[in-house]
Amino acid sequence: MAAWVKGGATDADAAVDAAATLLAAARTPIVAGLCAELSAVRAAYHLADAIGASVDPVAGPNLYAELGVLSRTGAMLTTPAETTGRADAVLIVGNAPWERPIVQEIAESAPTRGRAAGAERTLLSLGGPRNGATRHVAYPAEAGGLAVSVAHLRAYLKGHLAGETAYGDLARRLAAAQYGVVLYDAAELGELGVEMLQGMVKDLNEVTRFFTLPVSDPYQGRALLQLAAWTTGQAPRVGFGRHVPEHDPWRFDSARQIAAGEADAVLWLASLPAPRPDWLGTLPSIAIVGEGSPEATGDAAEIVIAVGVPGESAGGSLWNDRRATITYAPPTGQPAELTAAGVLAAIQDRLVQKKAASC
Amino acid sequence: MSTLTLRQEPPERLDFLHVTPLSLSRLSEAEAARLPVGTSRRGLTLGDCFTIALDKSEDLVIEGGSSRLDRVGASLDGGSIRVVGDVGQRLGAGMKNGSVTVTGSAGPFAGSGATGGTITIAGDAGDHAGGAVYAAKAGLDGATLVIKGTAGDHLGDRMRRGLILVGTAGAHAGSRMIAGTIAAGSLGDHPGFGMRRGTILASATGALTPSFVETGTHDLVFLRLLARSLRPLSPAHADLAAGALTRYSGDLATLGKGELWVSAA
Numbered sequence: 001m002a003a004w005v006k007g008g009a010t011d012a013d014a015a016v017d018a019a020a021t022l023l024a025a026a027r028t029p030i031v032a033g034l035c036a037e038l039s040a041v042r043a044a045y046h047l048a049d050a051i052g053a054s055v056d057p058v059a060g061p062n063l064y065a066e067l068g069v070l071s072r073t074g075a076m077l078t079t080p081a082e083t084t085g086r087a088d089a090v091l092i093v094g095n096a097p098w099e100r101p102i103v104q105e106i107a108e109s110a111p112t113r114g115r116a117a118g119a120e121r122t123l124l125s126l127g128g129p130r131n132g133a134t135r136h137v138a139y140p141a142e143a144g145g146l147a148v149s150v151a152h153l154r155a156y157l158k159g160h161l162a163g164e165t166a167y168g169d170l171a172r173r174l175a176a177a178q179y180g181v182v183l184y185d186a187a188e189l190g191e192l193g194v195e196m197l198q199g200m201v202k203d204l205n206e207v208t209r210f211f212t213l214p215v216s217d218p219y220q221g222r223a224l225l226q227l228a229a230w231t232t233g234q235a236p237r238v239g240f241g242r243h244v245p246e247h248d249p250w251r252f253d254s255a256r257q258i259a260a261g262e263a264d265a266v267l268w269l270a271s272l273p274a275p276r277p278d279w280l281g282t283l284p285s286i287a288i289v290g291e292g293s294p295e296a297t298g299d300a301a302e303i304v305i306a307v308g309v310p311g312e313s314a315g316g317s318l319w320n321d322r323r324a325t326i327t328y329a330p331p332t333g334q335p336a337e338l339t340a341a342g343v344l345a346a347i348q349d350r351l352v353q354k355k356a357a358s359c
Numbered sequence: 360m361s362t363l364t365l366r367q368e369p370p371e372r373l374d375f376l377h378v379t380p381l382s383l384s385r386l387s388e389a390e391a392a393r394l395p396v397g398t399s400r401r402g403l404t405l406g407d408c409f410t411i412a413l414d415k416s417e418d419l420v421i422e423g424g425s426s427r428l429d430r431v432g433a434s435l436d437g438g439s440i441r442v443v444g445d446v447g448q449r450l451g452a453g454m455k456n457g458s459v460t461v462t463g464s465a466g467p468f469a470g471s472g473a474t475g476g477t478i479t480i481a482g483d484a485g486d487h488a489g490g491a492v493y494a495a496k497a498g499l500d501g502a503t504l505v506i507k508g509t510a511g512d513h514l515g516d517r518m519r520r521g522l523i524l525v526g527t528a529g530a531h532a533g534s535r536m537i538a539g540t541i542a543a544g545s546l547g548d549h550p551g552f553g554m555r556r557g558t559i560l561a562s563a564t565g566a567l568t569p570s571f572v573e574t575g576t577h578d579l580v581f582l583r584l585l586a587r588s589l590r591p592l593s594p595a596h597a598d599l600a601a602g603a604l605t606r607y608s609g610d611l612a613t614l615g616k617g618e619l620w621v622s623a624a
Contacts, residue, residue, distance in 0.1 A: 028371055028399050052400035064493075071494035072517075144549060148568050151552065151612035155570040160611035192534060196553055196612060235493075241371075241399040249493050250448060250467055251372065251429075262372065262427075 002291065002306045002338055004298035012305060012338055012346075019267070019286045019303050020350035026265035026284070028241065029053040032254040035219040035274035037316025038227055038326065040288075040307075040340035044269050045231050047348045053267070054239035055228075056254035058274045059221025064249055065186035066214060067225075067235050069195040076201045078181060078211035079324045084109045088116035089177030091124045091170075092136070093197065094146050096185035097215050098129055102321075103183070107134045115209070116178040124173060126153065139170050147193030154200040180210040187217065216321050219274050223319040223326050258283060270295065271307050271314070271340040288340050305343050308336030360416050363409040365423030365444070371399045372447060376430045378405065380419045380438035380457075388413050398429075424463050432459035435476060448485070449492070451478040454502060464508065468492050473502035473521070483508035489523045489541075490516030497537060499523060505592060515541050518557065524593050533559045536617060542589060542596040554610050554617035560585070562599050562622040571609035576623055 003015035023029055031048045034041050034057040048055050057063070069075065080102050083090065088111050097103060110121050123134065127141030127149055142149040155161040156171035174180055182201060186194050197212065204210035216222045221236075228236040232245035237252040239245070250256070257263045258279045267286045268277070276295055280287060287301035290309035298304060308314025311329035313336040320327040361383055373396045383391055391413060392406025405411065409421075417438035421431065424444020432440045432451040445463035454473040464482035470489045480488075484506045489499035490513050497519035504523045512529035519537040530547035536554035541561075548565035551557075582600055590597035603623040609615060 027401055068493055072491075072496065142569060144566055144568065147552070148549060151610065152569045154612040155610075155615075158612070158615075160615050161570070161572075192531065192552055195535065199553075199613065239398070241397075243400075247493070260426075 002336075004304040006302055007298040009298065012343070015303050015305050016343060016346045016350055019305070019347045020354060022265055022284050022286060022303065023047075023051050023053075023267065023347065024351055024354055026051070026053075028257075028263050029265040029267065030056060030254050030257060030263045031267045031269065032056045032277070033058050033268045033270040033274055034224055034236075035059070036269050036271040036340050037220075037310035037314070037318055037329075038223055039316060040269060040271055040310075040344060041220070041224050041227050042231065043341040043344035043348070044267075045228070047267070047344050049240045049245075050348050050351060052239075052241045052243075054241070054252040054254070054257070055236060056252055056257075057219065057221060057224050057236050058270070058277075059217040059219040059224060060237060060249075060253070062185075062187040062217035062219075063221045063225055063236060065189065065191045065194055068191050069198055073195060073198060075198050076205065076211045078213055080105075080213065080322060081324075082211070083181045083183075083213050086111050086114040086116060086179045087121065087177075087181040088119040089122045089124065089174065089180040091126060091174065091180065091182045092128055093126045093150065093182060093184040094141075094188045095127070095129050096188040097183045098134075100215050100321075102213075102215070103134060106183075107136070111179065114179055119178065122173065122177075124170065126150070126170070137173075139166050145193075146189050147196055150189070150193055150196045150200060154196060154203065157200060157203055174204060174210070175207055177208055177210065180204065180208065182210070182212045183215065184212065185215050216319060216324075220272065220319050223317070226326065255279065268301065269340060269344070271309055271316075272318075276300070288343055291336055305338065306336075307338045307340040307343055314339050360418045360420055361413045362420045362422060363405070363411055365409055365421070365425060367408075368425055369403070369408050369427045371397055371401070371403065372427045372429055373403065373408065373425075374398055374429050376433050378419075379432070379435055380417045380440065381436065383413055383419065384415045384417070386413070424461065426464075426466055429466070431461075432457075432478070435459060445482070450480070451476070451502070451504075452492070454478070467511070469506075470499050470502055470504040470523075471495065472497060472500055473504070474500045475502055477503045477505070479505045479507075481507050484510040484514075484525075486511035486529070487513045487516055488525075488528075489514060489518050489521075491535075499539060503592070512547065514543075514546075515539065522588075522592075524589070524596055530565065532561075533557065533617075533619075540585070542593070542599065544595070544599075551609055551617055551619050553613055555614040556616045558585070558618050558620065560596070560600055560604070560620045564619070564621055567607065567619075568610060568612075570612040571607040571619060572611065574606045574608045576603060576605055582620070 123136035234247040285301040286303040289295040291306040296306040310316030394405040397403025429447040435454040448466040450469040467485035491498040501520040506525040510528040514528040514532040534552040536557040545563040586600035604620040607619040
């Protein structure tokens, strides 16, 4: 079954019609989630523009922890390929990066090009899990958290603090690297921590070569960010209520809007797996979700439409973490009857028809 | 004195960027009623939400506030605005001159980028009061921000100039501060995180970042001058500045020219 309206199974056409009716009546609708292939995200932005909705991706916290810093102070960034090929010292900050395959890849390789070619690679950890599965030198985090730990470390690197301490030792190791990389997760580190870390890496570049490699969020945020930029000229959280894309990360935070009672309808787009928000179903809502996902049931929202999952039952352009770019993922199985982009375009077409009929 | 009286809670967030005493003084009541203030496709106007009485004066009173009134007094360049009730985000943002007074509470980013004038909030303020909005270079930038109640986290984040007086504030007050002065009854954890310069004065704080170091107690002329400048605004804060204080220097992770003064009592 591919579609449900108010819990009852129906065909896609009826669900699209019900979705258009729901959105047409809304004063301040929200398009949220946007964990999907690029064609669907593009269709979602176009639909939001047509209905005056605001847009908030599930990748928002991760993206904004990075973007605020990037826009104010800049960043020293590198790629996975440069890291595995050149780095003789890799510092992993926090727990989250350890869950990514890139850590194992870094641990099992050594620098083969550049000024550190032939050197041994040292893996360092600040506030990591200390599980011992991968050989590394571990330094515990401060009680105040990762951002405070990075600040403490940076004070040693700048020479403002000194002494035979763990952070003093870590600072010496970093400064001695020929080509260093810091691996971190922006959402885990937080905006203040990211800015402190980027500042620390800039300080290190006074004495050696050092870069950062933030791991990407798992919800297509990096791909969406590029689409948002070329579509609206803005970062992702925009509102179209006044006919132009207004960027305001606080005002268009969907969880805040719903908690404050400002939104009266929501469209949740997640053709790829994404955590289901608590508020889905608490207000008139449409869920466009991947077929076979836990949300592809009649009770997930007022209107539920199951669509092809990119890379499985549909083709789609997705963020490729290994190559750090957007690539096309063909379907690996039988293509689904519906695609997210097709459903969103159909809803928009139906809205246009309804508007024409009412004139 | 011109008066706008809110009829009922607005159905959507309203943007008051263009509703200032100066802009209203050039309009008739009928023209003012057509000012767009809505933020949805419904195109709400000032007259849809408020009863309007104008007398072309430099003083504007908004009777009946709401947490959905955004940018009240933003870019104000003279005159006064008094809100009887609450306001939303960016109160007095980018304001250059004049005064804005709120009898209730304010949302986030109050006084962000304000270069002059005085903003007074009788109740509480949200996060980032006197702090920088997304991608902005600076938070409070020369204005005076007085919060009589409690401010949220990140008070004065990336503040560049001016003065913030607050009863109590949450975590990370004065974070990434470039310069300026914050005086507070008490502050949460990690005040001054990443601050480059500037002065934070508090009777008590939460946990300090280890990149702040104590530099002892001092009897400085600067503190007496600070106390004198604070007294007209808040005798309690002036008394704090005049009392025994312990000085911490930081944030040593950055430039390290900031100072945190905490009551030694």
